[in-house]
Amino acid sequence: MIRKRQLLINAMVSVGQVIVTGAVYFILYRFLLDTLGPLEFGVWALVLATTSVAGIANLGLATSAVKFVSQYLARDDRQRVALVIQTAVLSVARFLAAVAVAVYPLLRRLLGVLIDEPAQLPPAVMILPYALASFLLTSVAGVFQSSIDGFQRMDLRGMILMGTTIAYLGLCLLMVPSYGLIGLAWAQVIQASLLVLVLWGTLKYLLKPLPLVPWRWRGDVLREILIYSLNVQFMSVSRLLLDPVTKGLMSKFGGLSALAFFEFANRMVVQLRALIVTAHTAVIPTIADLQERNPKLIRELYRKSVQLLVFLVLLILPFLIGLTPYISRFWIGRYEPVFVTLAWLLLGGWFLNTVTNAAYFANLGIGRLRGNVVGFLITGVLNVVLGTVLGATFGSIGVVLGFVIALVIGSFSIAWAYHREHDIRVYDLLQQESGILGLACIVGCAAMLGLYYGLSNVGLWPLAGLAVCTYGALVVGPAWKHPVRRLLSDWAGTLRGG
Numbered sequence: 001m002i003r004k005r006q007l008l009i010n011a012m013v014s015v016g017q018v019i020v021t022g023a024v025y026f027i028l029y030r031f032l033l034d035t036l037g038p039l040e041f042g043v044w045a046l047v048l049a050t051t052s053v054a055g056i057a058n059l060g061l062a063t064s065a066v067k068f069v070s071q072y073l074a075r076d077d078r079q080r081v082a083l084v085i086q087t088a089v090l091s092v093a094r095f096l097a098a099v100a101v102a103v104y105p106l107l108r109r110l111l112g113v114l115i116d117e118p119a120q121l122p123p124a125v126m127i128l129p130y131a132l133a134s135f136l137l138t139s140v141a142g143v144f145q146s147s148i149d150g151f152q153r154m155d156l157r158g159m160i161l162m163g164t165t166i167a168y169l170g171l172c173l174l175m176v177p178s179y180g181l182i183g184l185a186w187a188q189v190i191q192a193s194l195l196v197l198v199l200w201g202t203l204k205y206l207l208k209p210l211p212l213v214p215w216r217w218r219g220d221v222l223r224e225i226l227i228y229s230l231n232v233q234f235m236s237v238s239r240l241l242l243d244p245v246t247k248g249l250m251s252k253f254g255g256l257s258a259l260a261f262f263e264f265a266n267r268m269v270v271q272l273r274a275l276i277v278t279a280h281t282a283v284i285p286t287i288a289d290l291q292e293r294n295p296k297l298i299r300e301l302y303r304k305s306v307q308l309l310v311f312l313v314l315l316i317l318p319f320l321i322g323l324t325p326y327i328s329r330f331w332i333g334r335y336e337p338v339f340v341t342l343a344w345l346l347l348g349g350w351f352l353n354t355v356t357n358a359a360y361f362a363n364l365g366i367g368r369l370r371g372n373v374v375g376f377l378i379t380g381v382l383n384v385v386l387g388t389v390l391g392a393t394f395g396s397i398g399v400v401l402g403f404v405i406a407l408v409i410g411s412f413s414i415a416w417a418y419h420r421e422h423d424i425r426v427y428d429l430l431q432q433e434s435g436i437l438g439l440a441c442i443v444g445c446a447a448m449l450g451l452y453y454g455l456s457n458v459g460l461w462p463l464a465g466l467a468v469c470t471y472g473a474l475v476v477g478p479a480w481k482h483p484v485r486r487l488l489s490d491w492a493g494t495l496r497g498g
Contacts, residue, residue, distance in 0.1 A: 069150025
């Protein structure tokens with residue numbers, strides 16, 4: 001039986017976490033842009049992207065912990081769960097520390113290649129060690145987060161992340177005005193350290209057999225996890241061909257200022273998309289549990305997941321496209337054409353990707369990762385090729401266009417492979433009401449953009465309020481009549497009923 005109440009609580013807290021994180025980064029990015037300027041902001045974004053190459057060394061163990069913790073909890077083997085967590089975190093810490101030391105000289109050289117503004121290279125090199133330390137600590141915290149998810153307690157994980165994110169904002173507001181870019185680096189290391197300590201304490205609360213400090217490492221446990229996690233790691237390596245490569249190409253073909261606005265646009269889009277995706281990740285441990293107890297329910301859960309994602313994407317994507325010019329004026333302080341164009345492209349790519357997430361997460365929960373691996377590989381290779389070719393031709397816009405094309409093709413290849421393996425027809429997932437809702441949302445988006453560009457002499461807030469009300473008036477009817485809306489009402493009743 002699906003633990004529906006806990007699943008809904010996890011989803012709600014996850015959405016709350018995304019909202020809090022989004023609000024924090026909304027404030028933080030504007031503060032950093034005003035305090036550091038676009039060039040140093042771009043340096044920070046580029047250094048963080050380059051240090052992520054050290055993630056090759058985590059062997060997929062952080063992401064894999066959720067499956068094995070869920071699996072052994074379902075078998076009521078808590079001692080094995082404790083061994084899985086300790087083995088995973090000790091392996092990640094050792095491997096990442098060794099790789100961080102090894103790649104440091106290479107990353108210094110890479111920054112010299114990617115940064116065309118000579119004056120910005122010394123600050124980038126200065127914060128590189130702190131970025132690596134922060135990445136190491138965050139990766140260790142990732143094992144703990146994944147383990148908590150395995151207990152199906154995303155609510156606890158979400159509250160911890162909300163607290164540490166708010167603490168990070170406070171540290172930045174305190175340290176960046178006095179110390180600049182190095183103050184930002186210090187704030188990240190402190191936040192990551194705090195996250196590790198609190199997450200480990202939470203795991204100790206959930207699992208009494210855990211020691212005060214992780215120390216038990218078992219080779220047989222590592223081998224078992226690696227059979228699964230190396231496929232996950234292959235996806236992680238493929239991800240290195242996405243965000244880090246895209247930011248490197250942005251710096252090369254568009255400059256650090258263009259990279260800064262890309263970071264703004266990408267943060268906005270990914271954070272808004274996370275309102276959907278983070279809640280949906282709650283199904284991974286549920287699917288892993290069902291795989292052990294009642295595999296037949298997975299197909300029905302998948303069908304409802306796809307229909308829910310389509311409903312949300314149809315409702316939210318056109319609204320965000322229409323709202324982007326208003327966000328530019330409010331967040332950046334002016335209408336910034338580069339930001340708006342990049343945001344539109346990223347919104348289209350990431351939200352189309354979201355529709356395929358049901359297949360991606362189902363594969364993770366079941367443990368059959370071939371489709372995910374192939375999809376990520378397609379996305380990564382296409383991103384390098386298209387980003388380089390289109391970036392050299394069209395600059396920063398071409399880089400992002402290449403990324404979006406690669407993302408959409410790779411994502412839909414995952415869904416296609418899942419449907420083929422499980423004999424699922426797309427027709428069985430479609431709902432007639434979605435077509436009506438989609439048409440209403442497109443008209444609403446056009447109305448929002450028409451108001452912005454046609455009434456530019458009107459104040460921002462009255463104009464934005466009118467745009468939002470217009471969109472809402474056009475879509476509320478089709479959204480209310482949609483069967484997924486009734487499904488959401490049933491779930492809300494389950495949550496209230498306990």
